[in-house]
Amino acid sequence: MALLEIPQPFDFELSTERFRAFGPDPANLWHEDALLRVVGGREVRIADAPGGVDVEPLDDATAQVVLKLLGTEFDLDAFEAWAAGQPVLDELVPKLRGFRPPIAPDPFETLVTSITAQQVSLFAAFAIRSRMIHAFGERAGEAFAFPTADRLAQATDEELVAVGFSRRKAEYVVGLARAGLDYERLARLPDDEVKAELTAVRGLGEWTADWYLARHLARPRAWPAGDLALRKAVAAFYAGGSDLSIAEVRDMADRFDPFQNLTAHYLLTGARTVAAA
DNA sequence: TACCAGGTAAAAA
């Protein structure tokens, strides 16, 4: 038993909901009430515990990854205080109290995962992604390490097509792996420059760049207005269900400033859980 | 069977 404290509020069940919602994810595997992820070649088990999570095995490097993974960078106190004065969110946010949007700790994994999710349903995306991880990732215990850029740089388009990628997406992934982006440098750039650099890469559009800011860099103002699920969630919560264009949703970013990222995650999770109940 | 699903690049107009 090794306790890793998580800033309160924190609801483990809600914060890991995404890892169960669309099918098993071999790189972030829900197994026997715990989340399994390979860190530094070893499988780490993350389970609910009073005041935080039980992490096994736990060392400093693992703690850094788990803190990132569980969204500890987000300032929930400030968000909740702000949301209390907002329509819609004043009711929704308390229902999801302690929800910390999970952050993808690895930049390459984030981008490849987004490519798999472009255009198709997340159920289809998860199925294809799982086969890719099984084919190219390293197993450690029950879970798999997400395939490295070095490994996928050596893959062929045909190998990715064989696990369900379209030819176009296979080219994107292999091209990205071979592009050798400097992710540490990218992480130090402001939002708009990150977007400009990412969208210069073939296969990475604005939607993918926005989710990179949101899900990997945890930038407070990231707002993936092009996301179909977010558009539907915004429409449901703010427009009585009538369709909203990408431009309309993008123009709503100002009213959520500077909490666009948390707002997007709460609306999406709210649409899947609270609204569905 | 058809159609939609948490887009993108390239062709066509």
Next chain:
DNA sequence: TTTTTACATGGT
């Protein structure tokens, strides 16, 4: 410059 089209799997 703006508008179409191809892409390809999984669920309903």
